[in-house]
Amino acid sequence: MDLRFAALEELRPGSAWADHCARVAPAYERWYFAEGDAARPSYLACGSALRAHMPELLPVWNQLVELAGGGDRVARMLSLYRPPAFMAGCSQLLWSRDEPALVRNYDYELDRCEGLLLHSAWTGAGVIASIDSLWGALDGMNEHGVAVSLAFGGRQVVGDGFGIPLILRYVLETCTQTSEAVAVLSRVPCHMCYTVGVIDRAGALATVFLNPDRDAQVVPHAVATNHQGAVEWPAHAQITGTVERHAELVRVLDDPSQRLDSLVDRFLAPPLYSRDHARRSGTLYTAAYYPGRGEVELHWPTVTWRQSFQRFAAQTMQVDL
Numbered sequence: 257m258d259l260r261f262a263a264l265e266e267l268r269p270g271s272a273w274a275d276h277c278a279r280v281a282p283a284y285e286r287w288y289f290a291e292g293d294a295a296r297p298s299y300l301a302c303g304s305a306l307r308a309h310m311p312e313l314l315p316v317w318n319q320l321v322e323l324a325g326g327g328d329r330v331a332r333m334l335s336l337y338r339p340p341a342f343m344a345g346c347s348q349l350l351w352s353r354d355e356p357a358l359v360r361n362y363d364y365e366l367d368r369c370e371g372l373l374l375h376s377a378w379t380g381a382g383v384i385a386s387i388d389s390l391w392g393a394l395d396g397m398n399e400h401g402v403a404v405s406l407a408f409g410g411r412q413v414v415g416d417g418f419g420i421p422l423i424l425r426y427v428l429e430t431c432t433q434t435s436e437a438v439a440v441l442s443r444v445p446c447h448m449c450y451t452v453g454v455i456d457r458a459g460a461l462a463t464v465f466l467n468p469d470r471d472a473q474v475v476p477h478a479v480a481t482n483h484q485g486a487v488e489w490p491a492h493a494q495i496t497g498t499v500e501r502h503a504e505l506v507r508v509l510d511d512p513s514q515r516l517d518s519l520v521d522r523f524l525a526p527p528l529y530s531r532d533h534a535r536r537s538g539t540l541y542t543a544a545y546y547p548g549r550g551e552v553e554l555h556w557p558t559v560t561w562r563q564s565f566q567r568f569a570a571q572t573m574q575v576d577l
Contacts, residue, residue, distance in 0.1 A: 257533055259366060259540060261554070262572040263563060265375040267382075269316065273374075274323040277390055280370055281324060281333075284390060288333040291340060299328050302335035309418070309444045310426045316378045320391055336389050336419035338447055343492075344394070345537050346407035347501045347528050349509065350478040352459040354516055358403040358545040360395055360453070361523050362386070363496070366533055366577070369540050373554065373561075375568045379429045382565050384552050386543060392421020393428060399565050400432040401457025401547035409449035410483035410492060415468025417445030423466075424452065434460040442472040451480045457547040479505035496537055500527045520544055520555050529557075533577060540577070 266272040289296060297305070306314055321331045333339075345363025362369075372387040385396025395405035404427050406420050423444050431437040434456045441452055446466040455461040465473040465484045473484075482498035483489075493499055508514055508522050523529060523542045530539045542555040551564040556575050563569065 257366065257577045259369060259371055259575045259577055260572070261371040261373070261541070261575055262570075263373045263375075263561065263568070264570055265568045267375075267377040269319045269323055269378060273320070273391075276370070276372055276387075277320075277324045280390060281330070285329060285333055288339060289329065293329075296332055297335075297338050299331050302332050302337045305337045305418070306335055310422070312379055312430055313422075313426055316391070324390075334390060336392060336422040338416060339389075339419045341414050341448060342419070343408045343448075344406070345482060345496050345530070346405070347481050347505060347523070348405045348407055348453045348479070349505050349519070350453050350455045350461040350463070351516060351519060352455065352461055352478070353514075356401075356403075356455050356457055356459045356461075356547050357516055357519070358395070358397075358405055358453060358455050358547075359519055359523055359542070360405045360407075361528055361530075361539045361542050362394055363530055363537050363539050366538065366540065373552075373563065375563070375565070381429060383428045384563060384565065384568070385425070385428060386541075386554075388421040389419055391425060392419060393424040394421060395543050395545070396424065396428050397545045397547060397550070397552060398428045398431070399550060401550070402428065402431050402433065402437055402454065403456070403545035403547050404428065404437065404452060404454050405543070407451045407453075407480050408482050409451045409465060409467065410498065411449035411467065411488050413467065413469050414448055415445075417447035417468050420446055420448065420450045420452070420466070427454070433458065434462055438462050438464060438474055441466060442474070449484070451484055453480055455547060478509055481505065497527055497530075504528055520553070524555060524557055531577070538577065541575075
């Protein structure tokens with residue numbers, strides 16, 4: 257069972273992104289419009305929502321739409337406004353004991369992972385992010401030292417708002433510290449229940465519970481899995497082992513002997529690491545972001561990639577999961 261993963265550097269939207277889009281967009285468009293054209297917002301509604309909530313992204317949106325071939329449907333799906341429901345697993349820990357770090361496992365369906373780590377500077381600031389929905393971010397870090405990641409929050413409610421990957425992209429493009437990221441996350445509407453972890457190079461950290469039917473809740477927790485406090489979807493919690501994974505993360509955080517240099521090893525072992533790809537919720541990668549160094553690592557049990565803002569190497573590989 258293989259996952260194709262690529263690392264690309266393209267500071268302004270161009271041919272590298274367009275090539276990636278050409279590979280991924282047909283499947284993404286089928287997903288986005290699976291419930292029918294009328295089920296998704298109009299071009300006018302998408303543009304208006306972006307202008308109201310994330311205006312700094314409008315020029316990039318227009319550039320990417322043009323690179324993707326233009327047209328109404330392309331523009332609408334790239335807006336990621338009120339998309340279909342989607343749920344990722346994930347475990348994440350914000351570390352500040354010796355130096356700031358964000359470590360997370362991304363658990364999702366293998367055939368829906370875009371497998372791209374992109375170094376860009378679309379609005380000026382350098383960003384390294386694992387891409388989803390063609391230009392959104394599953395996790396990432398900017399050159400100001402802000403690192404973020406997402407985890408599904410464990411509720412089935414769907415409402416008005418943007419897909420969480422685009423909100424994370426917006427945080428990375430515009431924020432220079434955790435407090436600014438929290439303000440963005442509290443302001444921009446999210447269409448589903450997600451938990452976002454944020455840490456900056458000064459070690460300031462926050463976990464934010466996002467829901468379309470509730471105000472954003474900022475909590476001082478340093479760990480998150482797939483429930484927000486109490487379990488509200490027991491069947492999902494049982495399948496994903498969210499309670500067990502959360503308990504393990506708390507043990508890791510509370511272990512006085514735990515050090516950053518061995519933290520990733522805990523994420524590469526059960527119960528945090530899952531090989532349950534048959535149920536479409538296995539771990540696809542482990543990411544470690546170091547905001548103070550401007551470095552990121554992608555880990556698999558037998559392979560490690562290291563990238564940074566100073567030295568980013570384009571490469572492609574097949575990972576045996």
